[in-house]
Amino acid sequence: xxxxxxxxxQVTVPKDATIFDAAKAAxxxxxxxxxxxxxxxxxxxxxxxxxxxxxxxxxxxxxTTPVTEGMIVRTTTDEIVKARKLVLELLLLKHxxxxxxxxxxxxxxxxxxxxxxxxxxxxxxDEKFQHQIxxxxxxxxxxxxxxxxxxxxxxxxxxxxxxxxxxxxxxGIEAKIGTEFDGPLNxxxxxxxxxxxxVGALISRPxxxxxxxxxxxxxxxVCSYCGTGCQxxxxxxxxxxxxxxxxxxxxxxxxxxxxxxxxxxxxxxSDKRLxxxxxxxxxxxxxxxxxxxxxxxxxxxxEAKNAGGKAVAGLVTARLxxxxxxxxxxxxxxxxxxxxxxxxxxYAHAALTAGAMESFGxxxxxxxxxxxxASDLLLVVKTDAYETHPxxxxxxxxxxxxxxxxxxxxxxxxxxxxxxPKAVTYVHKPGQEVALVNALAQVILAExxxxxxxxxxxxxxxxxxxxxxxxxxxVAATCGLDADAIKNLARDYAKAAKALIILPLGLGYPxxxxxxxxxxxxxxxxxxxxxxxxxGVLYLGEKNNSQGAADxxxxxxxxxxxxxxxxxxxxxxxxxxxxxAGENPVVSYPDRKRVEAALDKxxxxxxxxxxxTETAAKAHxxxxxxxxxxxxxxxxxxxRAVQRINQAxxxxxxxxxxxxxxxxxxxxxxxxxxYADVAAVFAEIAATVPAYAGLSLAELGDTGAIxxxxxxxxxxxxxxxxxxxxxxKLALVTGSALYHCGxxxxxxxxxxxxxxxxxxxxxxxxxxxxxxxxxxxxxxxxASGELKLKAKVGTRMPQGVVFAPYHFGEASVNSIAAGAxxxxxxxxx
Amino acid sequence: MSNAPAEEIPTADIDLALAxxxxxxxxxLPGNLxxxxxxxxxxxxxxxxxxxxxxxxxxxxxxSQIYGVLTFYAQFHLKPRGKFIxxxxxxxxxxxxxxxxxxxxxxDKLGIGHAETTPDLRFTFEKVACLGACGMAPLAMVxxxxxGSMTVQKVGEIIADYSQRPMxx
Ligand code: SF4
Ligand code: SF4
Ligand code: SF4
Ligand code: FES
Ligand code: FES
Numbered sequence: 001x002x003x004x005x006x007x008x009x010q011v012t013v014p015k016d017a018t019i020f021d022a023a024k025a026a027x028x029x030x031x032x033x034x035x036x037x038x039x040x041x042x043x044x045x046x047x048x049x050x051x052x053x054x055x056x057x058x059x060x061x062x063x064t065t066p067v068t069e070g071m072i073v074r075t076t077t078d079e080i081v082k083a084r085k086l087v088l089e090l091l092l093l094k095h096x097x098x099x100x101x102x103x104x105x106x107x108x109x110x111x112x113x114x115x116x117x118x119x120x121x122x123x124x125x126d127e128k129f130q131h132q133i134x135x136x137x138x139x140x141x142x143x144x145x146x147x148x149x150x151x152x153x154x155x156x157x158x159x160x161x162x163x164x165x166x167x168x169x170x171x172g173i174e175a176k177i178g179t180e181f182d183g184p185l186n187x188x189x190x191x192x193x194x195x196x197x198x199v200g201a202l203i204s205r206p207x208x209x210x211x212x213x214x215x216x217x218x219x220x221x222v223c224s225y226c227g228t229g230c231q232x233x234x235x236x237x238x239x240x241x242x243x244x245x246x247x248x249x250x251x252x253x254x255x256x257x258x259x260x261x262x263x264x265x266x267x268x269x270s271d272k273r274l275x276x277x278x279x280x281x282x283x284x285x286x287x288x289x290x291x292x293x294x295x296x297x298x299x300x301x302x303e304a305k306n307a308g309g310k311a312v313a314g315l316v317t318a319r320l321x322x323x324x325x326x327x328x329x330x331x332x333x334x335x336x337x338x339x340x341x342x343x344x345x346x347y348a349h350a351a352l353t354a355g356a357m358e359s360f361g362x363x364x365x366x367x368x369x370x371x372x373x374a375s376d377l378l379l380v381v382k383t384d385a386y387e388t389h390p391x392x393x394x395x396x397x398x399x400x401x402x403x404x405x406x407x408x409x410x411x412x413x414x415x416x417x418x419x420x421p422k423a424v425t426y427v428h429k430p431g432q433e434v435a436l437v438n439a440l441a442q443v444i445l446a447e448x449x450x451x452x453x454x455x456x457x458x459x460x461x462x463x464x465x466x467x468x469x470x471x472x473x474x475v476a477a478t479c480g481l482d483a484d485a486i487k488n489l490a491r492d493y494a495k496a497a498k499a500l501i502i503l504p505l506g507l508g509y510p511x512x513x514x515x516x517x518x519x520x521x522x523x524x525x526x527x528x529x530x531x532x533x534x535x536g537v538l539y540l541g542e543k544n545n546s547q548g549a550a551d552x553x554x555x556x557x558x559x560x561x562x563x564x565x566x567x568x569x570x571x572x573x574x575x576x577x578x579x580x581a582g583e584n585p586v587v588s589y590p591d592r593k594r595v596e597a598a599l600d601k602x603x604x605x606x607x608x609x610x611x612x613t614e615t616a617a618k619a620h621x622x623x624x625x626x627x628x629x630x631x632x633x634x635x636x637x638x639x640r641a642v643q644r645i646n647q648a649x650x651x652x653x654x655x656x657x658x659x660x661x662x663x664x665x666x667x668x669x670x671x672x673x674x675y676a677d678v679a680a681v682f683a684e685i686a687a688t689v690p691a692y693a694g695l696s697l698a699e700l701g702d703t704g705a706i707x708x709x710x711x712x713x714x715x716x717x718x719x720x721x722x723x724x725x726x727x728x729k730l731a732l733v734t735g736s737a738l739y740h741c742g743x744x745x746x747x748x749x750x751x752x753x754x755x756x757x758x759x760x761x762x763x764x765x766x767x768x769x770x771x772x773x774x775x776x777x778x779x780x781x782x783a784s785g786e787l788k789l790k791a792k793v794g795t796r797m798p799q800g801v802v803f804a805p806y807h808f809g810e811a812s813v814n815s816i817a818a819g820a821x822x823x824x825x826x827x828x829x
Numbered sequence: 830m831s832n833a834p835a836e837e838i839p840t841a842d843i844d845l846a847l848a849x850x851x852x853x854x855x856x857x858l859p860g861n862l863x864x865x866x867x868x869x870x871x872x873x874x875x876x877x878x879x880x881x882x883x884x885x886x887x888x889x890x891x892x893s894q895i896y897g898v899l900t901f902y903a904q905f906h907l908k909p910r911g912k913f914i915x916x917x918x919x920x921x922x923x924x925x926x927x928x929x930x931x932x933x934x935x936x937d938k939l940g941i942g943h944a945e946t947t948p949d950l951r952f953t954f955e956k957v958a959c960l961g962a963c964g965m966a967p968l969a970m971v972x973x974x975x976x977g978s979m980t981v982q983k984v985g986e987i988i989a990d991y992s993q994r995p996m997x998x
Contacts, residue, residue: 154893158891158894163891164891164892164893164894165891165893166893167891167893167894167896167897168897168901169896169897169900169901170900170901171900171901171903178893178896179893179896180881180892180893180895180896181878181896181907182896419889421889795886
């Protein structure tokens with residue numbers, strides 16, 4: 001620690017602190033323009049000049065100068081004020097004073113500092129820049145005339161996002177921030193650059209001219225897309241969510257978001273939102289009142305209950321709040337006497353609810369997000385982890401680039417993560433994950449690399465026997481990897497002092513289920529790499545509340561029908577009533593034809609949703625539900641973080657929250673009084689779900705809490721399914737596109753601007769062999785159907801493997817994929 | 830940064846074999862970006878866009894950063910250059926001796942401006958700062974040949990002369 005004096009205040013700070021950090025710790029504000037706490041020190045703007053007595057009053061930048069013992073710093077002398085005024089005058093020389101039409105006004109560091117330092121006239125004169133403004137881009141408007149050359153956009157895109165879209169181009173007076181060949185911006189559109197731009201040079205186009213910054217009501221919430229659980233701030237005016245606002249003090253991610261969180265909010269106020277309940281009359285869905293709709297639903301449910309509850313089932317999305325999921329489960333368990341409930345098609349949560357449950361004795365990740373940067377080696381299963389959970393991808397980028405954490409990737413394709421320095425990617429044949437992970441475990445045993453604790457864990461002998469079949473030499477050919485490569489990877493993992501495994505889950509990843517989770521668990525238990533900092537497994541649940549749905553047991557726990565059995569039940573008539581809350585099985589569950597047939601067959605289908613989805617269109621009753629912005633509650637995200645969302649706007653149209661709908665149904669079917677509010681349900685969760693014990697909604701505050709986890713380890717041998725290879729065919733693997741999450745992002749303007757439709761991605765060799773070029777429409781044919789998709793050609797896919805994202809309703813990939821890890825297809829023009 | 834194997838990016842008319850060869854040569858050299866770009870310029874006479882994407886992919890550097898480097902250093906050219914590079918000095922001595930008229934005359938006769946190239950790729954014209962031979966002001970150069978005491982008439986002669994020379998190497 002170092003002691004110094006700043007403006008007569010004594011401060012003690014760590015020795016790697018800068019003067020700026022020290023001043024901040026002492027509560028003294030030093031103005032900055034180019035500095036950002038997330039980025040490496042830059043020292044370009046000279047706004048943060050201070051005087052240090054030991055340097056004879058010389059002015060030095062506070063943001064780059066490290067503290068030294070006994071330093072005496074002055075942050076605001078007359079000389080410094082003069083110098084800062086000069087900096088501002090020089091910037092204003094070129095900067096257009098178009099604040100009246102600039103969206104940054106009110107949130108602009110240059111404007112605020114000009115005001116603070118009373119720079120009301122300029123001693124100098126110069127022509128303004130005449131750069132062309134990029135009005136074309138649908139999401140980010142770039143006006144380089146307003147740019148003050150702080151470099152933050154280029155640095156964040158490089159250091160954290162690792163996309164590197166911008167650079168300083170040209171020299172001297174012509175220098176400006178631009179892209180390659182000064183062309184259009186064609187990037188990930190995470191908006192990080194817009195967030196950190198201190199002026200209005202980069203602005204959010206969808207928000208342009210929507211509202212003045214100071215007129216926005218700012219409401220803290222949590223992103224409702226993926227399981228990362230990024231905190232965000234909604235900018236609200238006149239009952240509408242108009243933008244997301246960057247707050248660098250929110251969350252582990254310092255306010256950074258991905259394109260879905262940043263630009264995907266428009267679904268909230270989409271004009272496609274359902275306005276009223278609908279009831280099917282004479283075969284057509286017609287507007288109805290809530291009274292009529294709820295009376296009908298309650299009556300049908302009462303009938304189902306009286307018939308014994310066997311013939312009623314429920315599918316719910318893991319996007320609902322914990323409180324809503326709790327009510328959903330209660331409706332079935334206590335209200336209807338049925339255990340036929342599930343979410344995420346069953347397989348997309350099995351890694352947690354079956355895999356982790358049997359291996360670790362818990363349904364949660366035995367690791368937290370903070371373990372990413374605390375580790376020595378990250379083993380990522382599929383480069384897709386970046387696409388499914390982009391902001392966790394930023395954490396991986398940071399860990400690998402700044403902390404020099406080793407990165408190992410096993411994947412059926414290459415991807416962005418594979419480009420990181422020190423990344424070693426093992427591209428294996430699709431669907432071979434379990435065999436490969438088993439082989440790693442076998443090497444660890446064969447080479448005696450296991451931890452001393454391993455032999456004491458239940459099931460060790462059985463595992464050892466089972467693994468004997470998985471010697472690298474045995475699986476190398478099927479996995480498409482060298483036996484030596486497998487051995488090296490096993491050694492690297494075993495020998496790292498701390499290692500964390502990252503496993504994305506989701507509807508697009510049918511192979512990431514129980515067996516893979518168990519094979520991975522065995523690996524961590526064998527090497528003693530679980531239950532310690534920087535170790536364990538991070539299961540990346542697909543949806544914002546996937547972890548909550550697992551915690552609350554929203555799946556059959558007493559022998560009821562799971563998602564797949566529910567579909568079968570609908571088809572064979574044993575399930576007659578089905579409630580679907582927020583799920584869209586027609587598009588996202590395997591085998592679209594079968595799902596459609598099942599839903600057409602069921603006698604009474606109720607759908608609660610924001611939109612008239614492909615599934616809702618088949619319903620007998622449709623109930624308009626609220627988005628995350630219209631309600632309060634909690635989500636539990638990756639790494640067991642339970643966080644609050646807050647109501648930002650009144651319900652859109654006549655929509656009611658799933659909480660309100662379910663609370664009413666529970667009361668009417670159980671005959672008990674409805675819960676008073678969300679807090680009351682949260683209290684009951686805290687009282688009944690052990691991990692949530694002792695928590696209260698009020699105490700969660702803005703930061704939330706990390707739930708405790710205890711593990712009861714057990715080795716469970718995981719058998720690798722045999723993937724039948726069809727020669728002459730291509731292996732289709734499904735998954736997530738970076739710009740989307742589930743099927744909801746289709747209603748967000750942002751993601752749809754960037755990625756409007758499904759596609760099939762091929763490697764260059766396959767594309768050449770098929771004479772397919774980027775943008776061609778191709779026919780993809782499998783045993784269960786065929787589909788027309790646009791082709792994308794790139795370097796990600798190895799020969800013989802093609803990829804398609806699953807989010808899209810039209811040409812949905814489940815029309816050709818029926819839930820196998822690999823679907824064999826042929827492609828023609 | 831991990832270096833990727835040679836990868837072919839299909840383009841209409843740029844033969845990437847030359848660029849791949851240059852990259853192969855410097856692949857393991859630390860700080861190889863400058864020599865690679867210089868080598869590519871040597872081969873093609875300028876740095877074609879497809880070669881930037883190739884370098885980006887093989888050296889694992891952002892294309893934007895390469896573009897930043899290329900536009901920072903005056904030595905790099907992003908467009909094809911003429912076979913004959915005409916440079917007219919506009920330094921102080923040459924300016925006083927009438928360089929502006931020489932420049933104007935070249936502009937007129939060639940139909941191109943500063944740092945531009947004729948469509949037939951024969952001439953590129955550039956204004957340059959003092960070439961260090963002020964005694965010969967006003968001064969012009971065509972590739973490595975120097976022409977002192979330039980006059981409007983000499984401009985015509987130079988253009989006529991170089992218009993007849995063969996385009997092949
Ligand atoms: S939006 Fe994101 S990826 Fe695109 S330039 Fe900005 S920071 Fe980079
Ligand atoms: S665009 Fe904004 S963030 Fe980027 S250099 Fe200019 S002022 Fe800084
Ligand atoms: S989609 Fe996921 S990664 Fe992106 S902002 Fe939302 S929670 Fe964060
Ligand atoms: S903030 Fe310190 S130099 Fe810019
Ligand atoms: S000014 Fe032209 S050569 Fe010196």
